[in-house]
């Protein structure tokens with residue numbers, strides 16, 4: 001299936017069809033339907049009765065097997081999901097053993113006499129060893145083998161891998177298209193949810209997260225030391241990832257910088273009034289320093305150690321920025 005806003009991009013695939021690359025790299029913002037697009041491409045490569053525009057037919061034996069998730073010439077490679085308590089805090093990685101399995105698959109002959117496809121999602125979750133092992137196959141691809149790499153963060157891939165792929169950018173829908181889609185799922189909440197997710201229409205709307213986030217935003221409007229420390233403890237008890245907190249706070253700080261310049265905020269439009277008030281007399285340099293600190297912490301967002309301490313540290317720094325402005 002291809003989401004409506006990605007349909008125009010299929011024309012690029014269509015155009016390249018006669019000189020199909022042995023590796024594609026489909027990249028773009030999270031939450032826009034890249035995996036579905038990539039699966040559609042895989043189905044088309046395997047289809048035995050392609051339709052106009054190189055669309056898969058949906059009826060041939062190959063399309064049938066594909067839709068049953070049992071096509072012997074298709075391999076979907078995703079990270080091993082960590083399990084157990086606190087799994088949300090652990091990085092999900094594609095490891096070298098998994099890529100070796102891809103290597104074995106690549107050297108088999110096709111069951112149905114056509115091509116074979118391996119889809120790697122998301123490609124940046126390969127660790128260094130795994131990426132190097134994949135690079136070796138990409139350098140000397142076996143005949144009839146097609147790789148489809150999908151990436152949310154193309155900048156995290158090895159340049160040598162990227163240069164071996166035909167790169168196709170998948171774009172976010174425009175606001176109206178995205179809003180139409182989200183309205184069908186969430187009704188009145190649509191524009192607020194869409195703003196929070198940066199205009200990307202596909203997301204999990206977890207109520208438990210929404211509550212913890214709402215608590216944080218309320219606190220950020222009127223921070224007090226003890227309440228902040230309490231909050232860090234509550235967040236830690238729920239075993240949420242540091243990355244989640246960094247995302248929430250980062251969006252709040254970006255909105256503050258916008259409000260400070262009398263612009264409409266981007267992520268929390270329902271908090272515009274509060275953001276205007278708080279940011280009015282804030283020191284922009286202190287604000288940017290805090291944003292820089294969050295950026296520096298981003299690589300550690302999926303780490304199980306010291307989440308509570310990191311939260312305390314960031315929230316206290318936020319309090320200092322805030323107090324400074326209130327003492328003026």
Ligand SMILES: [Zn+2]
Nearest residue numbers: 047057060063
């Ligand atoms: Zn077919």
